[in-house]
Amino acid sequence: MSQDTLVPIEHHGPSIAVKFWDDDLLFVGHGPILKIYNYKTSEIVKTIRIFKKNKIHGIAFDRDTFLFYGARSFNMLSFDQIMEQQNIVDNEQMINDWIITAEFSANGLEAFILTAHNVILSIDSYSQTLQWEKSVYGEKSILYSGSIRVVSKQDVYINAGTVMGGVVIWNLYKEEIVHTLLGHEGSIFNVQMSPSAKYIVSCSDDRSIKLWDHKTGDLLSTAWGHTARIWNLKFYDDEKSVISVSEDLTSRTWNITENQELLPYETYQLHSGRHIWGLDVSDKVKLAATGGNDGRIRLFSVKTGETESYRKTFTLEDITNSAPDYIIKKNEIVKGFWKLKFGLVIITSEGGIFIYKDQKWELLRIENKFNNFSLTNGFTDDNIIIFTNTKGDSLFLKFDEEGKIINEKWINTEVTKIVNALSTKDGSNFYLMIESPNKNEKLVVYEFDQNFEISRTVFLEKGPTFVTTCFEVNGDFIFAGFRLSSLGIYSLSTGEETKFIKKLSISDTVTSIKSIKSDDKKTLLIISNRDGYYVYIKFDKATSECEFIHSNNTRRGFLEGSYNINDELILFGFKSSFFYIYNESRDYEIAYENCGGAHRQWKLFYSNESYEFVYTRSGSLTIREIPKAKFDYYLSEGTHGREIRDISIRNDSSKIDDLLYITGAEDTTLKLSSLNSTNGQIKNHWTLRKHTSGLQKVKFLRNDLIASSSAREEFFIWKIDESFNTPFIIPYASLNPxxxxxxxxxxxxxxxxxxxxxxxxxxxxxVNVYSDSSIKGWYFDPETGNFTQLINGFYKTCCLFDVKLNIVDNNVYLLTGATDGYLTLWDITNEFSLKVQNNKLQMVTELKSNKISSPISTICVHQNGIKSFETQLNNNEILVATGGDDNALAITSFKINNSGVEAKIYSKIEDAASSTITSLNILPNDRVLVASVDQIFRIWSFKTGELKLIDSKSTTIADTGSLDSISLEGKDIALVGGVGLSAWEIKN
Amino acid sequence: MGKSSKDKRDLYYRKAKEEGWRARSAFKLLQLNDQFQLFKGVRRVVDLCAAPGSWSQVLSRELFEKNQYTANDEIPPKIVAVDLQPMAPIDGVTTLQADITHPKTLSKILEIFGGEPADFVCSDGAPDVTGLHDLDEYIQAQLILAALQLTTCLLRPGGTFVAKIFRGRDIDLMYSQLGYLFEKVICAKPRSSRGTSLEAFIVCLGYKPSSHWKPTLDPNVSTEDFFKGANIGRYELKDDLTYEEEKRNVAPFIACGDLSSYDSDATYTIESNVDRISLDPVQSPTAPPYKKAIEKKRNGEIKR
Incomplete structure (x- = not known):
C-alpha cells in the first residue's frame, strides 16, 4: 500500500470544545484538530492535529500547560509544544474509559480525569503517568456529564451527572458523597459548581436549569426557556450569572437575583442546523464563545447591563419636560421620527417637533398644520427631514451638523387627500412620492436637490392594486412596490409605466426595493416582501426586461426590508413580538429587540456600521442602538449543522481557487458555496430554503444549472447567474408531484x-427514480423550463436507490440499483421518442410518453440496499462500481454484444468497510473513492479487474454520507460530507 | 407508537398495529428468527430493555402458540422481560421492572428459571441519541456491555445473544470483543429495519466463555473491570497510559427476511378505502421528561 494517496486539506465540522486563554486567544477543537484563533484579529494562529482519530471534547489548562481530552484519549502539552513541535499526535495517551471531563490540580502538578464510571484518575503533569484512582463506593453508574471544581489544594469536588436523573456531588479526597441532588427528570446533561463552591447548576433532558445551594443541597430555583436539550452551562460574572447553550441553537444568559432566583436574561440565536456544544466565557474580557454542530465559532459580549445601556426609553413627558410651557394634550402621542446625523427628530400628533441631541431633548417648534396626522420622511446623511399632512402640505427642513435649521420650505400638493408619502435618493437627487387614496389622482413624485429646489414633478399612473409601500429611483426609472406583492416600473422623464409585475410572491406587501448595483445598461434590484420572500431582479434599462436571478424564503416571520452591506444581504423584520436584524448571506442573526411586535411606529436606521432601531410602545419611544460588534460575529465559516446528504462540485477547472459547489442536507436546505482547493477554505454564498423535506440528491446539470430532489416528491431545477461578484441562484423549474x-x-x-x-x-x-419503485423520464427545455414526459416504468415493489443513463453503440441504457441489492439494466432506445445519432441524443419534432418494458438484464450484487453507484464506459462495456449497505464494494460489468447483455461481477470485496458504504466516485485511471459510515475514507484500484485497496485514512466527519470529486490539472480534489465537510487531495 | 403520523409511509408500522404488536420492531425479531432459527429448542429466555414489549410478545407467541406447547410437556417455556420502565403484562411473560446491572435482578431471573441457565438472551434497547456520534456510540456500547454482563452470568454455553447495534465508527471493536465470547458473531439486518438507518442486530451464536473466568455482578464494579480476565481484547488501564489500537474485526453481514417480504424503505400505495383510517396505537407512548417544558412553551411562558 503506497502511503498518502489520500491527503487531507481541511476539515469543517462540529466544534465541541472552546476555551479562552490569555488576552486574545481562543482554543477551539474541530474534531481531532486544534485551531487557535486570535479573536481580536480573526486570524488563525495555529492549526494542529491533537488526536489520531478521536475528537477534542474538552480543553483544560494550568498556566501554559494544556490538557486536551476526547473519548478515551488525552494529550498533555505545553504552549511551546503546541506552537513548535511536529507530530504532536505521537504524544496522545489513553485510558480505559470515556473521559467526561478533566481539570488541573490547584498547584498544577497533576491533572484529574473524570471517567464515565465516576472514577477520578490522577495524571502526573510531569511524567504524564497514572498516579492513583479514586471513587465513591457503590457509585459507579454511568455518567452523561460531570465537572471538577478545584476550590483549593484540599477541596476538590466532583459533580457527576448520571443517566438516571440524579446529580452526585462528591469530595475527591474524602471519597465521600456530599449531596445527591434529585429533582430533574431524565439524564443529566451538564452540572457545574461555581468557583467559590457556593452554587451548583444542572440541566437535564427535562430542559430546565436548576440552581442548588452547595452547603445545604437545597434546590434554590428552577429556570425554563430552552426549547430543546441543554448541553453546557457555565458560571460567570462573579457567580452572579449563568450561561447555557442548547440543541435549540440558542445561548441564553441567566441572572441569579439577591433572592437566589435564577431568571432568564438574554437569548442569542447563534448557529444553524442543530446543537450548540462548545461553551466558554471569559470574565476578564466579558466575552462568551460557542462552538456549534455547524462548525461555526461565535463570539458575543456578555457584559451584564450592556444591552440596557444601548436602549433608551422616553415617555412623552420625558420628551416635553425640556419645554416647560409645552402642554401635553389628551391622547397626544409620538407620531413620527427620523434619525439625522446629529440626533433624532420627532413629531407628536399635535405637531410638536422635538430634537434629541447629546442625551437631551429640545423643542424645535410646534406646527399646527400637523395636528392629528403627519407622515415623516428623511435623509439621514443629508440632515433633511420632511413632514407631510393629510391636506397635501409638506414641510422640508434641513439642519446643520449642530441640529440648527439652515433651510426650510413648504410645498403643497394639489390632491384631495394624502394617505402616503415616501422618500428615496439617487446620487445627488432627492425624491418624495405623494399618494392620494382617490383612484383618479395620480402619484406625484418630486425631484429636488440639497436646497429644496424642485427640478422635476412627475405624475405616475397608479398600479391596479395601489397603495404604494416603497419606491426607488435609478437613472430614468422609478420602481414602486405596492400592496399585494406587485411592482411598477415607470419612466422618470415621462411618468409612463414601462412594466408592471403582478405577484412577485404569493401575497402580502412589497416592503422594500433597493437598487444595489447599477451601470448604464442594467441595474440590480433587491426586493423584499412581507411574507418573508425576497428576490433579486436584473433590470435591463434598454429593453425594460426583468430577469429574476435569485429568490429565497427567509421563513422568519414578517420581512420588512434589506440593506446591501459589503456585498452581504442584511434583512430585518418581525417574528412574533421580536424585531430582528439578520445577515442572510452568511446566515446568522445580528441583533434582536423585544419590541412587542410589528403593529407600531418603528424605523431602522443604518449608518457608520451601526444600527439604530427606533420604535414606540405603550406611549413610549425607545431608541435601541446596535453598535458594530467589537470582533467578528464569527470566527469560522461552518456548514449545515446537520448531516450533508449530497455534494456536487462544478466541473470548472478554470477556477481552482474558487470552485463552486452545492450541498444538500438533512436540515432541508441547500447551500451554494465556494471552495479554495489549495487551502480548503470555504465560503458560503446562500442557504436555500425551498425544499420542505430532507434532501436526497443535488447535482450540477450544466455550469449554470443544478437539480435537487427530496422527499414529498420535490424536484427543482436551479439556475445560476454570475454577472455580479456573488453568484446568484434561483429556482427555475419544478416538477409537479x-x-x-x-x-x-x-x-x-x-x-x-x-x-x-x-x-x-x-x-x-x-430520469428520476422513486421510493415506490417507479421510473420517470422527461425532456427538459432550459429555455422555457418545461418538462415533457418521455418514459415511465416500474421496477418491482421495493425502493429504487440509484439511476444512471449510458449510451453504448447508439443504444440508450438505463441502469438502476435498489434496496434488494440488484442492478438492473433497461434498453430504452426504441421505447422513447428521442433519436440517437453518433452516441448523442437528438431532438425530434414530436415528443411522446412511452411505457418502458421489461429490463434486459438484472444481477444480484449486494445483499441489500445499493447505497451508491457510478458507471464507466469501456467500449461496449458498462462497468459499475457499487457500494452496499452490506459493507461490500463491487465492480460489475454489463457487456453488450450482438447476442445480448452479459452481466458479471468482476470483483467484490465483502468487507470493504466495517459499516455501510454510503457514497463512491470513480476517478481517472480506474480508481474508485469510497466513503462509509465507519469514518474511513478509502481509495481502490480496479485496473486489473480486481479491486485493490490503495490507501485508507480515517475521516473526522461522522455519519459520512456523501462525496464528490473533481479532476483539476495534475490533481484530484474530493469533498466528503456528513456532519461536517472535509476537503482532500487525491494524489496519483 | 403514535396514532397516525407514519401510517401511510411505513407499511411495517401499520401492519404492526393491525397484528397487535406494540412496536414495529416485532418484525425484526421474526425475520431474525427466520434466518437463524433462534427459538429452536429454546425453553428459557430473557428479554432485556423490553418495554414496550414487542419482542416479548414475539417470544410469547413463538414459544407458546407456534411451538404448540401443551400441558403435557414436562416444563413450560419461561420468558422473563426486564426493563426500568413499567410494562403492560403479556401472556406467558414474567415482567420485571428492574435494573439490568443489579445483582438482585440476576438472582430474580435465576429464581424464575429454577436455577437453570438461559438459552437465549436478547436486547432491543437503544439509548437516547444526543447527536455527538462518538458519545452515542460509546453509550450504545455500554448498554450492550451491560446486557452482556448479565448475559454472561445467565447464558448456558452454546446459548445465543442478540442485541440491537448502530453501525458506526467503532462497531468493529464490538464485533472483535464479542468474538472472544461466542463461536460466531454476525451482523444481521432484517428487511423490516430501514436501509436508510444504521440500525442492525448483532447475532452471537454458541456462547463459549473462557473456563478460567467467573463473571460476578457487583454494583461497584464497572463494566471495564467486569470484563477484566475475560480476555476479550479490551484496553486495560496501564500506568504509562500509552495509546494503543485495539483489535478490530468486521463481522460477516447478513440481510435477512426474504426478498418478497415488504421493503421498509419503499412507499406503498394503500388501497384507497383503508387509506385514511388511522389505527389506535396498541400501547400509548410514555410521557417524555420534557413534557413540562413543552407545556410551558405552549402556554406562552417561554417566548423565544
Missing amino acids: SSDNPDLRIMDFDHLEVYDESGKLQGLFL
Missing part, C-alpha cells in the same frame, strides 16, 4: 444532453 399529498421520495436522478440536428445543445433528458 403526482398527488395532492405527496409522500414519495425522489431517490436519485441522472441526465443526458439532447442536441438538435446541427449538433447544438438543446435540452436535457432527465
